[in-house]
Amino acid sequence: METENPRREAVVGTAGCVTAFAGALAGIVLWAPYGKDGLLDGFEGAANWDVVWYGLPLMVLGGITTALTVFTAVRGRWLRALGLAGAVAGLAAIGYAVDALAGPPRPECYDPC
Template sequence: MEHRREAIRGVAGCLIALIGGAAGMLAWAPYGRRGIFGGFEGEAEWNVLWLGLPVMMLGGITAGVTLFALLWGKWRQALGAAVLLTALVGFGVAFDVLAGPPSTCGPVC
């Protein structure tokens, strides 16, 4: 019975990580569309793809793992995942990974 419970927990953890990654990708999509496919004079900002997408997907996966660890009462694992999530947020802010191309309308917008 214990093996079955561990197997169910493992499958649930993988599904939560998959859902977190998909949520991160969906959260990234508007920034990716704007950063890659349009901007001032057709200029693309590839950092949105090369940095933004991995950071958002890893952030979604890490958030899912954190919640999963909290639900199962694994406080040390949840704390470790929360530290990793904080580091990902810090990296994203420091490198402005979701910044698209400059605005075309200037300060009037």
């Protein structure tokens, strides 16, 4: 199958890859405070590894999917953008279900008086 404009397809493909990479970086940046709280400030010195095993992949995939949703919507591919938006909603539902971004439990402080 011959393409009509291979240079344009290459530019669009490269822009899509750069968009996905930027989304992955955004997901990591948004995950970092939760990761720090889960690994460094664990209750009684215990780390919460669920933050890494569940939270990091969900945030990276969510960032990539969100960026590609915006990219496809800007290009006018509404049906694909709607499908990707559904995938973002699914990832968010999974994240809430497994409580992936919950930091370590905070000890409750009461007034001693």
